[in-house]
Amino acid sequence: MEKISSIDYDKKVLEIKHLTKSFGSLDVLCDMNVDLYKGENLIVLGKSGSGKSVLLKCIVGLVVPDKGSISVLGHDVLSLTTDERDKIRMKIGFLFQSNALYDSMTVRDNLEFPLRRHGIKYSKKEVDDLVKDALESVGLPDTGKKMPSELSGGMKKRIALARTLMLRPEVILYDEPTTGLDPITSREISNLIVSVQQKYKSSSVIITHDMKCVEIVADRIIMLIDGKAYKEGNYEELSKSDDPQIKSFFI
Amino acid sequence: MFKIELILPRVLKSFLDETGAIAIFTGRFFRELFRPRFEFNEMLRQCYFIGVKSLPLVLATAFIMGMVLTIQSRPTLVSFGAESRLPQMVAVSLIREIAPVITALICAGKIGSGIGAELGSMKVTEQIDAMEVSGTNPYKYLVVTRVVATTLMIPLLALMSDAVGVWASYLGANIKGDMSWSLYITRAFEYVFFADIYPAVFKTFLFGFAIGIVGCYKGMNSQKGTEGVGQSANSAVVVASLMVFIIDLLVVQITDVFGMIN
Ligand SMILES: Nc1ncnc2c1ncn2[C@@H]1O[C@H](COP(=O)(O)OP(=O)(O)OP(=O)(O)O)[C@@H](O)[C@H]1O
Ligand SMILES: [Mg+2]
Numbered sequence: 001m002e003k004i005s006s007i008d009y010d011k012k013v014l015e016i017k018h019l020t021k022s023f024g025s026l027d028v029l030c031d032m033n034v035d036l037y038k039g040e041n042l043i044v045l046g047k048s049g050s051g052k053s054v055l056l057k058c059i060v061g062l063v064v065p066d067k068g069s070i071s072v073l074g075h076d077v078l079s080l081t082t083d084e085r086d087k088i089r090m091k092i093g094f095l096f097q098s099n100a101l102y103d104s105m106t107v108r109d110n111l112e113f114p115l116r117r118h119g120i121k122y123s124k125k126e127v128d129d130l131v132k133d134a135l136e137s138v139g140l141p142d143t144g145k146k147m148p149s150e151l152s153g154g155m156k157k158r159i160a161l162a163r164t165l166m167l168r169p170e171v172i173l174y175d176e177p178t179t180g181l182d183p184i185t186s187r188e189i190s191n192l193i194v195s196v197q198q199k200y201k202s203s204s205v206i207i208t209h210d211m212k213c214v215e216i217v218a219d220r221i222i223m224l225i226d227g228k229a230y231k232e233g234n235y236e237e238l239s240k241s242d243d244p245q246i247k248s249f250f251i
Numbered sequence: 252m253f254k255i256e257l258i259l260p261r262v263l264k265s266f267l268d269e270t271g272a273i274a275i276f277t278g279r280f281f282r283e284l285f286r287p288r289f290e291f292n293e294m295l296r297q298c299y300f301i302g303v304k305s306l307p308l309v310l311a312t313a314f315i316m317g318m319v320l321t322i323q324s325r326p327t328l329v330s331f332g333a334e335s336r337l338p339q340m341v342a343v344s345l346i347r348e349i350a351p352v353i354t355a356l357i358c359a360g361k362i363g364s365g366i367g368a369e370l371g372s373m374k375v376t377e378q379i380d381a382m383e384v385s386g387t388n389p390y391k392y393l394v395v396t397r398v399v400a401t402t403l404m405i406p407l408l409a410l411m412s413d414a415v416g417v418w419a420s421y422l423g424a425n426i427k428g429d430m431s432w433s434l435y436i437t438r439a440f441e442y443v444f445f446a447d448i449y450p451a452v453f454k455t456f457l458f459g460f461a462i463g464i465v466g467c468y469k470g471m472n473s474q475k476g477t478e479g480v481g482q483s484a485n486s487a488v489v490v491a492s493l494m495v496f497i498i499d500l501l502v503v504q505i506t507d508v509f510g511m512i513n
Pocket of ligand 1: 026
């Protein structure tokens with residue numbers, strides 16, 4: 001997949017400042033700063049347990065930070081009412097690390113869930129079209145009637161991505177989209193992320209430790225070490241770094 | 252080394268912590284219950300699942316209990332020359348105590364563990380987080396619907412097991428005796444009063460509520476990993492069964508104070 005970047009550096013879709021979060025005595029994030037520009041694919045690299053998932057969950061308000069500010073599409077997410085927060089959440093897609101497909105529902109019902117729950121009325125035809133389009137963009141057009149338990153790991157990931165795309169989010173948060181998949185499937189998912197970004201003109205934060213995925217997807221990389229944005233740059237710059245902490249990721 | 256003075260405070264503390272956490276959870280249930288967006292369809296679906304799934308097991312147990320109780324009570328009553336009291340004795344014990352408690356215990360096992368495991372696995376696979384970001388309050392959608400469903404369905408199940416138990420007792424009485432259905436029913440209900448039924452039904456609502464709350468609490472507070480899910484299911488059954496007995500004990504004391512036991 002040939003990558004064409006069209007990043008608008010004048011427009012910040014996400015701005016995180018001085019984000020701090022601890023669980024009991026465990027300091028997970030301390031003074032983390034992140035900006036995301038329109039149309040950009042930002043990779044967050046970090047070791048397991050470094051607080052990457054916590055970072056994403058703070059952005060959608062699933063985890064409440066101790067300190068700091070988070071602004072998504074110009075709204076300060078920490079000071080919103082429940083209704084306002086639901087509106088913002090419609091514009092943010094979240095691909096969960098464990099897919100989070102509802103296993104009591106068919107694939108189709110999974111995809112329809114965000115549509116029906118956000119209180120917007122769609123006609124039957126609109127829903128059909130959206131479902132069909134989402135399944136086609138992830139390359140699984142005929143799986144609507146299947147249950148999640150009948151799908152392979154890679155297929156589950158694609159369906160989860162399709163569900164994330166249902167509401168045409170402006171910002172997509174990917175939590176380890178390729179972990180646990182074989183190299184070929186991983187590469188397919190990485191290419192899918194790029195094609196989604198080009199098709200829907202969305203901006204994304206992608207958490208991963210899969211360097212192949214980083215190479216395919218990244219416009220910019222942030223290294224999350226000790227709860228901070230330790231270093232940032234593009235793939236070229238960071239892969240040439242002499243810093244042992246950074247080097248260890250690029251081997 | 253086992254030192255009771257070291258272990259006891261810890262056990263007591265975790266017991267009190269747990270009780271407090273369940274009380275807070277129950278408070279949250281009532282707050283969410285009366286605030287709009289009512290998940291009516293989902294509640295009906297849960298009622299259907301909870302009722303239908305447990306019905307065969309509950310009825311089979313009620314049938315066996317009714318019959319066994321009758322067959323085992325007969326010799327005792329015969330030795331007093333009180334064989335004609337058999338229907339009455341069995342009916343009163345079934346309706347007052349055995350059917351409600353057995354139904355509740357079966358549901359604590361089947362429904363309580365089911366809810367604990369289902370919500371637990373939804374929690375550890377981030378399905379609950381996914382719901383929340385899809386504009387759905389998981390407390391309303393998952394907890395309120397299930398607790399309302401158990402509170403409504405377990406009384407219904409208990410009433411059905413009353414009926415099946417009494418019928419099985421009639422069959423049991425006819426293995427050695429000979430009594431028509433109408434005579435059996437007349438005898439059985441000669442001494443069953445409204446005051447027997449009312450507290451017995453009342454307590455089944457409490458049983459249902461407790462089973463729902465405990466199952467949901469355990470599921471929603473599941474620890475990470477598949478092990479955590481198993482633990483949630485397991486402790487949901489243990490705590491819910493214990494609650495059933497405690498509620499039973501409290502209700503019998505209250506009805507006794509109000510002179511409702513005759
Ligand atoms: N709700 C929570 N309560 C207590 N501790 C938590 C909670 N959520 C996360 N943590 C802790 O925060 C730390 C960071 O967790 P996080 O899930 O963000 O890691 P991660 O970087 O996503 O790792 P992985 O690559 O394994 O997914 C971990 O030590 C975890 O135990
Ligand atoms: Mg993670």
